[in-house]
Amino acid sequence: MKILLFGITKDIIGDAQLVWELKEDQKTSNDLLDALKERYPELQKLRSIALAVNGEHADGSELIKQTDEIALIPPMSGG
């Protein structure tokens, strides 16, 4: 699956999107986020880091499918 990257997560991961192989134990959006934080420890230094699933802020419990549109959401700073 592809994970969309914005803001500082692009700098941390080094691209505008990440190709990610979803593993058996990555069932929920929380599982996926934990795996991403383990793979890219710099994400843990951010003030906050979360996922969006299909264009909605994830609460952690969403069940993830290969076909979902996933985005990493670092601290937002609009306005």
Place this chain on the structure above:
Amino acid sequence: MIALKSTQEIDVNEITASVQSDACGAIDIFVGTVRNNFKGKNVSKLFFEAYEPMAISELTKIADQVKNQYQASKVSIVHALGDCKVGEIAVVIAVATPHRKASFDGCQYAIDTLKDTVPIWKKEFFEDGSHWVFSHP
């Protein structure tokens, strides 16, 4: 009107006109502009990027909340993308309500909520570098 566009394309008069309603006696407009300093350092410009479809959807949710919670007839929110120089417009929010208090309150709710929920990111450029705002504690 809910939109993301370059700062040069943001027209406050057009946004004001977009919320005008004969049933409303108040239009409150918030204009966010680029400040020339951050924690004592000179800011030369900002750069905004968005997760565009989600940003539009979150902005639409905010406009709907303002309509429901503040009896607003019409709400417009336009946010800049790309480069913004000092003094240029980053965001405009216009809220039309029958009476003035609700328009002030609704406009404040909209800008406060935008900062919390809309996937837009701001990079500040200084004379000696740049950073993504709020990224680190």
